[in-house]
Amino acid sequence: MSVRDPLRQLARRVIDAGVARLERGHDGAPTLDRRRFLLAGGSSLAAALLAACNSDGPERAQRVLHYAERRNETIERWLTRHASIDRARAGAVTAGNALPAYHISPTVPVWDEATRGPWSLEIGGLVARPLRLSLDDLVRLPKRRQRVNHYCVEGWNAVDDWWGVPVRDLARLAGVRPEAQYVDFQSFDADYHESWDLESATHPQSIVAYAKGGRFLPPAYGAPARLHSPLKLGYKSTKYLTRILFMRERNGGYWSDRGYEWYAGT
Amino acid sequence: MTTPTRRAPRHHWVVRVTHWIAVLAIVVMVGSGLRIFNAYPGFARRGERFCCYPFEGRPIPDAFTFGGWLAGARNWHFAMMWVLVATGIVYLAFIYLHGEWRDLVPRHGDRRDAIQMARFYLGLRRQHPAQGKNNVLQRWTYFAMPLVALQIVLSGLAIWKPVSLWWLTAVFGGYVWARFWHFVGMTVLVLLAAAHVFMVLTTDPYSLRSMITGGYDERLSPEARNARPFHHLLPRWGRR
Numbered sequence: 180m181s182v183r184d185p186l187r188q189l190a191r192r193v194i195d196a197g198v199a200r201l202e203r204g205h206d207g208a209p210t211l212d213r214r215r216f217l218l219a220g221g222s223s224l225a226a227a228l229l230a231a232c233n234s235d236g237p238e239r240a241q242r243v244l245h246y247a248e249r250r251n252e253t254i255e256r257w258l259t260r261h262a263s264i265d266r267a268r269a270g271a272v273t274a275g276n277a278l279p280a281y282h283i284s285p286t287v288p289v290w291d292e293a294t295r296g297p298w299s300l301e302i303g304g305l306v307a308r309p310l311r312l313s314l315d316d317l318v319r320l321p322k323r324r325q326r327v328n329h330y331c332v333e334g335w336n337a338v339d340d341w342w343g344v345p346v347r348d349l350a351r352l353a354g355v356r357p358e359a360q361y362v363d364f365q366s367f368d369a370d371y372h373e374s375w376d377l378e379s380a381t382h383p384q385s386i387v388a389y390a391k392g393g394r395f396l397p398p399a400y401g402a403p404a405r406l407h408s409p410l411k412l413g414y415k416s417t418k419y420l421t422r423i424l425f426m427r428e429r430n431g432g433y434w435s436d437r438g439y440e441w442y443a444g445t
Numbered sequence: 446m447t448t449p450t451r452r453a454p455r456h457h458w459v460v461r462v463t464h465w466i467a468v469l470a471i472v473v474m475v476g477s478g479l480r481i482f483n484a485y486p487g488f489a490r491r492g493e494r495f496c497c498y499p500f501e502g503r504p505i506p507d508a509f510t511f512g513g514w515l516a517g518a519r520n521w522h523f524a525m526m527w528v529l530v531a532t533g534i535v536y537l538a539f540i541y542l543h544g545e546w547r548d549l550v551p552r553h554g555d556r557r558d559a560i561q562m563a564r565f566y567l568g569l570r571r572q573h574p575a576q577g578k579n580n581v582l583q584r585w586t587y588f589a590m591p592l593v594a595l596q597i598v599l600s601g602l603a604i605w606k607p608v609s610l611w612w613l614t615a616v617f618g619g620y621v622w623a624r625f626w627h628f629v630g631m632t633v634l635v636l637l638a639a640a641h642v643f644m645v646l647t648t649d650p651y652s653l654r655s656m657i658t659g660g661y662d663e664r665l666s667p668e669a670r671n672a673r674p675f676h677h678l679l680p681r682w683g684r685r
Contacts, residue, residue: 189666240521244521245525247520247524248520251523252526255609258606258609258610259609261609263608263609264608264611265607266611272490272492274490274492276529277492278491328620329491330607332484332515332519333485333515334481334484334485335485335489335490336490336491336607336620336621337490337492338492409608434516436620437516438514438516438517440514442606445606445607
């Protein structure tokens with residue numbers, strides 16, 4: 180901020196000077212030839228761009244960036260529909276405890292049975308048969324074991340073995356209605372949630388995971404159950420899951436509402 | 446000698462426009478890319494080590510980054526990439542259709558000319574070797590830049606879509622290596638661009654005009670001035 184302020188001052192002065200030169204040319208005879216016009220106009224334009232800059236770039240650009248994100252989403256959806264199965268690389272080391280963990284609550288969210296009663300996963304919204312599954316119910320369902328990548332928005336990836344129930348199986352159990360196009364995954368980690376497009380959510384590799392590396396999830400990794408999928412960046416996979424809601428419209432998400440891409444496909 | 450104003454421009458307007466759009470796009474892409482890189486300034490898969498990057502864990506200074514924060518930089522990166530790709534396609538299509546690519550493709554005898562050019566720049570040879578529009582080192586650079594850019598675009602797609610475009614990611618040796626090659630390609634492109642800017646400013650500053658208005662006075666060419674970096678910057682009006 181402080182470094183840019185003198186720059187902005189300078190930029191404003193250059194704009195004023197450029198505009199003044201242009202106006203002088205308009206008063207009387209056309210004193211401004213093409214070269215001078217280009218020089219004055221060009222420097223004013225460049226200075227205007229500079230003046231409109233904060234650390235995120237020109238403010239006007241945000242709308243363009245948002246437009247680009249929506250256009251990209253069209254391409255990403257098309258790509259996802261065509262070929263998308265993640266395979267962990269042969270020989271890749273299992274991340275285990277090297278997998279970074281985070282939460283948005285001040286402390287690690289732990290489901291306190293004494294105050295909140297037994298944990299359960301609610302599956303609702305546009306479904307024929309709303310469900311409420313305990314952890315035992317989940318474990319008894321046919322499980323999927325997968326060794327896949329975790330792609331973080333920060334740029335790292337991590338290979339791990341995840342056990343869980345595919346979201347598509349839960350969707351079938353609950354009988355999702357055809358008008359449902361989006362799925363919201365909600366948590367008890369403050370107000371953390373992320374909504375997904377139905378195709379990615381019901382991809383076979385998108386699972387409600389309750390174990391990693393053969394052990395039930397510890398609180399740091401989202402116990403008792405979390406969403407996990409290599410199909411989207413890590414922040415889309417809600418941890419500390421409480422509710423899966425099938426919806427007609429998308430519902431944003433914790434990070435998507437804060438400027439990160441909503442689709443975030445891989 | 447005809448007057449410079451009557452001649453065809455040294456660079457067609459399509460080349461000039463795409464050149465400056467590319468400059469803007471590459472600056473934004475490099476800046477935002479470095480900001481994205483700073484979110485995880487390393488290459489190792491979690492739980493592993495990476496062999497080939499000595500500065501693991503050390504972020505790039507903020508002054509070289511653009512976008513402000515990770516999400517801002519990503520949004521810029523994923524928007525500007527289409528500008529860069531579109532500009533590249535227009536430029537390559539143009540120089541193909543106009544036949545100008547012939548001047549940039551390496552050809553027989555280039556190595557000998559390059560040695561002479563290097564000898565001249567190092568002061569081991571007095572006279573500037575004869576050349577056409579560009580000298581051989583320039584032609585190599587202008588030939589290499591689109592190739593490096595292509596490598597950057599492909600490795601960029603590979604790390605943007607490692608699942609959907611898994612085959613492309615596999616070509617680069619997996620996600621970790623694709624990310625590394627993306628970084629290496631960027632570094633090479635920046636070095637080539639830096640060398641280009643250095644040579645323009647120190648050897649042929651008169652060519653700046655040719656990339657803006659298209660005009661160029663052959664009497665001011667480095668060959669006519671016998672110019673190497675910082676030497677003979679001023680024209681030799683009387684002697685030719």
